[in-house]
Amino acid sequence: MLELAVLGLLHESPLHGYELRQRLKATLGSFRAFSYGSLYPTLRRMKDAGWIAEDEGDAEVVAGAPPLTGKRGKVVYKLTAEGKERFTELLAEAGPSSWEDEQFGVHFAFFAKTDPEVRVRILEGRRARLEERREGVRASLSRTRERLDSYTLQLQEHGLESVDREVRWLSELIEKERLTETERRNQSSSR
């Protein structure tokens, strides 16, 4: 959900719509690319909800990177206290939706700000979901393989490989999480 992404980005520094979108692209990369058509309405909605507020303070001071432009029609938003709360809240709840394709990417992008336990839960949830999907496709594929033309077959198999790759990627990440986790535990117990 866009809301989470906006909250996360504003956590760093106040931003206006256009720049938010740039950051969105830079942060989510090839996974997701929200359009202005959803960004601006979302910004309004979030402002109405009180998660964010217009920042009238001059933009120059704010960013480490120079904002480059003066003050025109730009509407700069900043996070409110409620917004910060909301962000933490959203990051903490690893509901089933967190392993859906769209949600996962966004949540993962803010893993650095997420509780280690939640991280593992999400990673594992996603992996389980993908494995489920994979088995479903595999099953239906073995059932209908000979009835499919070569293109459909290609599509299936490429898809299957992609899912497979992501599963492996997730497994690596989970493994890494586990390692740093035990490491963390050892340090705190030997302290």
Add this chain to the structure above:
Amino acid sequence: MLELAVLGLLHESPLHGYELRQRLKATLGSFRAFSYGSLYPTLRRMKDAGWIAEDEGDAEVVAGAPPLTGKRGKVVYKLTAEGKERFTELLAEAGPSSWEDEQFGVHFAFFAKTDPEVRVRILEGRRARLEERREGVRASLSRTRERLDSYTLQLQEHGLESVDREVRWLSELIEKERLTETERRNQSSSR
């Protein structure tokens, strides 16, 4: 677009909503998975448009695989002549939207029924689009690499690899198309 997929599937045999959805999953695999929430309304819309019609003829005769159930509330749809036209029409137009993520998968699933030239055009269009995207991400990544936390970085790089894999896949497919194309030409000229 769901419309295209429905047209394509009904091209084989008349089907009712539920079964259509099963076939949809079997055909599109892990690429796309339309929900009933869009399927049923689409079916209605298409019926109103005249592309499909309710098939009152008994369902038993119809499918190679036994339909298993009698006639209850099931609504079986079949393709109309206009629907067939529409299908051909949709397959022929390789507009820019054909290389968008969602469209591409659906269109590719019916490549067997698509004109060879259009096939190559779509494949190349998609590849170009992906390469564009990849370069964009790469550029923004090299610009902001050190500012990103390890998770965001992981995400970016995994995404980049995925795109890379698909580009390679597409290249193979294009190569294959080219081969069968020249082969086809040789045959027809030596005939």
Add this chain to the structure above:
DNA sequence: ACTGCGATGTATCACTCCGATACATCGCAG
């Protein structure tokens, strides 16, 4: 024989997001 559960089947609704489009200004290259 009964029970209940999972698969089959149709349908709606609120919501999110996309893509196209419109419009205005800035900074800079030719």
Add this chain to the structure above:
DNA sequence: CTGCGATGTATCGGAGTGATACATCGCAGT
């Protein structure tokens, strides 16, 4: 000094999702 590409805000129609509701069928377990 002219025009073009990047910056910037905004709306609108349409497509698809996820949740939910509801009903029936066939079968497995007791």
